Amino acid sequence: xxxxxxxxxxxxxxxxxxxxxxxxxxxxxxxxxxxxxxxxxxxxxxxxxxxxxxxxxxxxxxxxxxxxxxxxxxxxxxxxxxxxxxxxxxxxxxxxxxxxxxxxxxxxxxxxxxxxxxxxxxxxxxxxxxxxxxxxxxxxxxxxxxxxxxxxxxxxxxxxxxxxxxxxxxxxxxxxxxxxxxxxxxxxxxxxxxxxxxxxxxxxxxxxxxxxxxxxxxxxxxxxxxxxx
Numbered sequence: 001x002x003x004x005x006x007x008x009x010x011x012x013x014x015x016x017x018x019x020x021x022x023x024x025x026x027x028x029x030x031x032x033x034x035x036x037x038x039x040x041x042x043x044x045x046x047x048x049x050x051x052x053x054x055x056x057x058x059x060x061x062x063x064x065x066x067x068x069x070x071x072x073x074x075x076x077x078x079x080x081x082x083x084x085x086x087x088x089x090x091x092x093x094x095x096x097x098x099x100x101x102x103x104x105x106x107x108x109x110x111x112x113x114x115x116x117x118x119x120x121x122x123x124x125x126x127x128x129x130x131x132x133x134x135x136x137x138x139x140x141x142x143x144x145x146x147x148x149x150x151x152x153x154x155x156x157x158x159x160x161x162x163x164x165x166x167x168x169x170x171x172x173x174x175x176x177x178x179x180x181x182x183x184x185x186x187x188x189x190x191x192x193x194x195x196x197x198x199x200x201x202x203x204x205x206x207x208x209x210x211x212x213x214x215x216x217x218x219x220x221x222x223x224x225x226x227x228x229x
Contacts, residue, residue, distance in 0.1 A: 005046065007039040008199065011175065011223055015199040016190060019051055031058035037197050040227045041114075047227055049177070051195065052109040054078065059102035067225075068116025069093040070147070070156065072217055074181065074195070076107030088129040090146045090156075094121035110179055110217065115154075115225050122149055133160055140166045146217075153221035160215045161185065164208030175202040175223045183214030 008015050017037055024033035028044060031054070038049040047067075054060075054076070071078070071091040078085045080099040085091065087107075093099070095117060124147055133142035140162040148155035153174070161167060164185040178198040185192055185208045192198065200206060202223060 004041055005039050005043050007036060009040045009228060011226060011228060012201050014201055017197045019195045019197060024053060031055040032060050047114045049112045052111045054103035054107045056106040057104060062100035064098040065093050067114040068095045070112040072110040074108040074110060076103060076105055078103055078107045078109060088127055090126050090128055092124035092147050094123055095119055115222060117225060118152060128158060138167055153224050155221055156219045159218055162213055163211045165211050167208055169205050169207045171205045172200045172220060173203060174221050176200045177219045179217040181215045181217055184212050185214045186210040
């Protein structure tokens with residue numbers, strides 16, 4: 001049995017990762033590579049957040065998903081027995097879901113595993129490119145819903161920021177994870193290009209200072225389901 005691993009497991013601290021500077025590492029799936037951003041537990045059976053790359057004509061062995069799985073397809077086409085999911089697709093596979101995923105042309109995914117307990121969670125499969133942007137209460141921002149289901153506290157969305165500096169201070173009482181999907185933004189702590197990942201602790205905030213358009217994935221309310229070191 002592999003030993004427990006703790007990577008970015010202190011949820012009281014702000015974390016920012018430039019994934020472009022990370023090396024890809026192999027997974028048990030052969031031609032499936034990954035960049036791990038967060039891991040608590042055994043190396044192949046813990047709670048984990050990663051970028052995952054399927055090389056062309058690669059597949060992953062059949063497996064189930066205790067405590068669920070969340071996937072955002074960033075590039076290429078991801079597939080399993082339920083269908084083909086091109087870039088922009090969002091999947092929430094609930095506890096107990098089983099599949100044998102593959103990719104014919106290759107793909108890049110943002111994946112969160114074992115962070116969605118609950119037998120009654122709905123399975124979600126949407127193509128965000130087909131959804132219109134909704135107006136936000138914040139001027140210069142719009143959004144697309146990905147997942148929210150009562151009584152669970154976690155909810156995910158995409159946001160588009162026309163001019164990030166115009167947003168002011170963004171508060172996250174319950175903490176948040178942010179992945180830059182397109183474009184870039186900056187704040188007083190640094191610069192975040194495409195596929196940069198941030199975790200803001202409970203009660204934290206960000207104050208963007210840049211004027212470049214960007215799109216981000218934001219997940220809030222998920223700290224309740226994370227295991228600490």
